[in-house]
Amino acid sequence: MVKNKGDMCLQGKKLLILGGTSFQIPGILYAKMAGYYVITCDHTPENPGHQYADEYINLRTTDLKGVLNVSRKLAIDGVLAFASDSAAPTAAYVAEKMGLPGNPYKSVKILSEKDLYRNFLLMNQFKTPKYGGYNTLEDFSNYSTEFTYPVLVKPVGSSGSKGISMVNDLWEMGNAIDYAMNFSRSKRFIVEEYIEKKYPQLDGDIFVYNGKIAAYYPGDQKNDIEVNQFAPSSINYPSLLPEKLHEKIKLELQRLIHLLKIKLGGFKTEVIIDGNDQVYLMEIGAYNGGNWISEIIKCARNVDMVKMSVDASMGAEPEIQSQKEMDKYYTIYVIHSSKDGKFRSVKLHDSIKDYVLEIKMMVEEGEDVFRFCGSNCALGIGLLEFPNPDTRDQIMNKIGELIAVELE
Structure with missing residues (x-):
């Protein structure tokens, strides 16, 4: 089903943005401001981003052929999976089939499925945890003696830390697999060794253009x-x-980009450094990170990842701004609940108000909320600014009291 809001922008170039959640809104708004005719697509008409688009397609973003057929009918000029892990392969598939700016579908598929990605790392001499990909507990049981506990069980084809468990012995494996499979689009899971981190895990975005x-x-x-x-x-x-x-x-990262023939776009990265200062590229996603990471990067560095990503997807050379020196310290805080319930409100303590740039809520009063088991259970995002690391640490050590979630 296609809903058209009018033909005022029909003469402009057409950009298909896969997804219409609050995380896609920055991309939609910039694309509109740049003069593009914006089409949003997902299977959730009530998502808030669609109200800002010129046109809406009610179709699952994981439907490769369905999205391709619609894209051809609409004669789009660009396609973008902004802050959407599940849509990234579709964007690459459509771009490749239509000759639009994008990255090789095969490469994006590798990045999007944990077992394929771990195998790619292993075959190309990157550091990677010992791992195995499986379909059932029985499959894993045949190889269980190859692992030393604890291990991590993760769904294939899922992001946002959803469906992950740490398992200390074989008897816990069944429940962990069931939990992972609830979030696995491909109905596969991986088991991997647990890597002790020397430093906090790195989480952020990179931008690639012309393969660099x-x-x-x-x-x-x-x-x-x-x-x-x-x-x-x-x-x-x-x-x-x-x-x-x-x-x-x-x-x-640059070696990985070269091997996968990545050309352009924003990429979400998660990296671990172990006790020997070895680099583990744990997750690389072919999409800009969610949780308004792009906005905090703009505050901190005056670099507009949204603008660069949209422009590159439309074949325009992105303006790579000179980053400003950071004289302040910034934090993205994921507002969450420690238990299930119905949302009432979020209360800010007076002591934190001077450090809050913006609070972006994603739930309304009376809505069901769930214990924070992954990014899908986030209630909102706080964008915070601090004068120095000590102040930031003092505030963040008690952040749950200062940005307090109240349930009914």
């Missing part, structure tokens, strides 16, 4: 250990990792 890293903006990930040790509850910018390790990370 043009922008690199990682932050230091933090977790609410009492609620979920895997889902990031905040990301601090800039990363305080030693610069020599950032240079090492960039070299490995």
Whole structure:
């Protein structure tokens, strides 16, 4: 079903944005401002982003052939999966089939499916945890003696730390597999060894143009250990990792980009450094990160990842801005609940108000909320600014009290 809001912009170039959640809104708004005719597509008409588009397609973003057929009928000029992991392969598929700006579908598929990605890393001599990909508990049982516990069980084809469990022995494996399969689009899971981190896990975006890293903006990930040790509850910018390790990370990222023949776009990155200062490229996604990471990068560095991503997807050369020196410290805080219930409100303590740039809520009063098991359970995002790391640490150590979620 296609809903058309009018023909005022029909003479402009057409951009298909896959997804219409609140995370896609920055891309939609910039594309409109740039004069593009914006078409949004997903299977959730009530998503808030669609109201800003010129046209809406009610179709699953994972339907490769369906989205391609519609794209051909609409004669689109560009396609973008902004802040959407599940839509990234579709965007690559459509771009490849239609000769539009994008990246090789095969490469994006590798990045999007954890077992394929781990195999790619292994075959190309990147550091990677020992792993195996499986379909059932019985499949894994045949190889269980090859692993030393604890291990991590993860769904294939899922992001946002959804469906991840740490398992300490074989008896816990069944429940962990069931949990992972609830979030696995391909109905496969991987088991991998647990890597002890020397530093906080890096979480941020890079931007690639003409096959080269043009922008690199990682932050230091933090977790609410009492609620979920895997889902990031905040990301601090800039990363305080030693610069020599950032240079090492960039070299490995560039090598991956070269091997996969990546051409352009924003990429979400998650990187671990182990006790021997070895780099593990844990997750690389062919999409800009969610949680308004692009907005905090713009605040911190005056670099517009949204603009660059939209322009590149439309074949326009992106303006790679000179980054400003950071004289303040920034944090993305994922507002979340430690239990299930119905949302009432979020209350800001007076002591934090001076540090809040913006609070973006994604739920309304009376809506069901769930214990924070992954990014899908986020209630909102707080964009915070601090004068120095000490103040930031003092505030963030008690952030759950200062940005307090109240349930009915």
